[in-house]
Amino acid sequence: MNTQHQIQDAIRTLSNAFAPFDCRILASRKGNFSFTIVNQAGIAQHTQRLYPEQYSSESLPQVIERARQSLLA
Numbered sequence: 001m002n003t004q005h006q007i008q009d010a011i012r013t014l015s016n017a018f019a020p021f022d023c024r025i026l027a028s029r030k031g032n033f034s035f036t037i038v039n040q041a042g043i044a045q046h047t048q049r050l051y052p053e054q055y056s057s058e059s060l061p062q063v064i065e066r067a068r069q070s071l072l073a
Contacts, residue, residue: 007031018064021039021071
């Protein structure tokens with residue numbers, strides 16, 4: 001699977017993981033991308049940049065869990 005497909009899968013997974021919040025992709029370049037979790041009022045709740053080693057199927061659940069913990073804090 002090439003990097004573009006991995007990024008698309010990661011974006012889809014992140015969007016599903018944080019529903020009903022909106023997961024917005026801010027920048028995608030050189031294999032990296034940033035995402036921001038936005039609540040229903042349009043206020044950013046969490047933002048993070050992901051690198052190729054973080055959006056693999058093994059690491060992405062850890063990224064999601066840390067982001068969820070951040071949302072609860």
